[in-house]
Amino acid sequence: MAPSLRVGLTGGIGSGKSMVADMLAELGAEVVDTDVIAHALTSAHGEAIAPIRAAFGDAVLDREDALDRAAMRRLVFADEQARRRLEAILHPLILRQSLQRMHAARSPYVVVVVPLLAEHLHAYRSHLDRIAVVDCEETEQLRRTALRPGMDLDQARAILAAQSKRDERLAIADDVIENFGDLSALRGSVTRLHATYLRFAAERAQKKLDLPLH
Numbered sequence: 001m002a003p004s005l006r007v008g009l010t011g012g013i014g015s016g017k018s019m020v021a022d023m024l025a026e027l028g029a030e031v032v033d034t035d036v037i038a039h040a041l042t043s044a045h046g047e048a049i050a051p052i053r054a055a056f057g058d059a060v061l062d063r064e065d066a067l068d069r070a071a072m073r074r075l076v077f078a079d080e081q082a083r084r085r086l087e088a089i090l091h092p093l094i095l096r097q098s099l100q101r102m103h104a105a106r107s108p109y110v111v112v113v114v115p116l117l118a119e120h121l122h123a124y125r126s127h128l129d130r131i132a133v134v135d136c137e138e139t140e141q142l143r144r145t146a147l148r149p150g151m152d153l154d155q156a157r158a159i160l161a162a163q164s165k166r167d168e169r170l171a172i173a174d175d176v177i178e179n180f181g182d183l184s185a186l187r188g189s190v191t192r193l194h195a196t197y198l199r200f201a202a203e204r205a206q207k208k209l210d211l212p213l214h
């Protein structure tokens, strides 16, 4: 049976989404990661390659026929129209695959990680029962993000500035995971949230079973 509870997990760059998702997965939740799906769609033979070629030509593909990420980044950075066209190709494919995988999950609740959920809420809201937001201070987001390979503080600042603001994310949250402390504090919060979701999932499954059988 498909999970009775669907949780969208989001948070700003470097907030700790992947860490929280890993912890929930260890506790037994199935996790669908939209970044992984987007990457697969734009790899060699990925479903997005043909429409991307039709829209942008071969210049944005590499020799293996995968998306040339650096070339595409340059293009969409300079051309807002191009960014919209790329998103119009990718987003419906990402959403469709995410929903398929969520439906195929067999855990009591399923988690879908959507980094830009606040920006794309209209597409996801009706498919989600709860929205969990990982929250931390912007200074901490910047510090963690700047440590990434190939990143520096200026790039981290630019990405942060382009995303929804912290209060815009918090405004859509049903559940807030405060990632202000060390990893063991985070694990404690995540374990409590997992217990809550199991309870919600059991209650929803029960309600469905209580429906008259006709």
Ligand SMILES: Nc1ncnc2c1ncn2[C@@H]1O[C@H](COP(=O)(O)OP(=O)(O)OP(=O)(O)O)[C@@H](O)[C@H]1O
Residues within 6 Å of the ligand: 011, 012, 013, 014, 015, 016, 017, 018, 019, 020, 115, 144, 145, 179, 180, 181, 182, 183, 186
């Ligand atoms: N409470 C914490 N204590 C120490 N390190 C942490 C904590 N939370 C996250 N980190 C580390 O900070 C970095 C960013 O965390 P993570 O990758 O989970 O963030 P993210 O929200 O998935 O980022 P992105 O938006 O780039 O995908 C990682 O290296 C992670 O191990």
Ligand SMILES: [Mg+2]
Residues within 6 Å of the ligand: 017, 018, 019
């Ligand atoms: Mg991540």
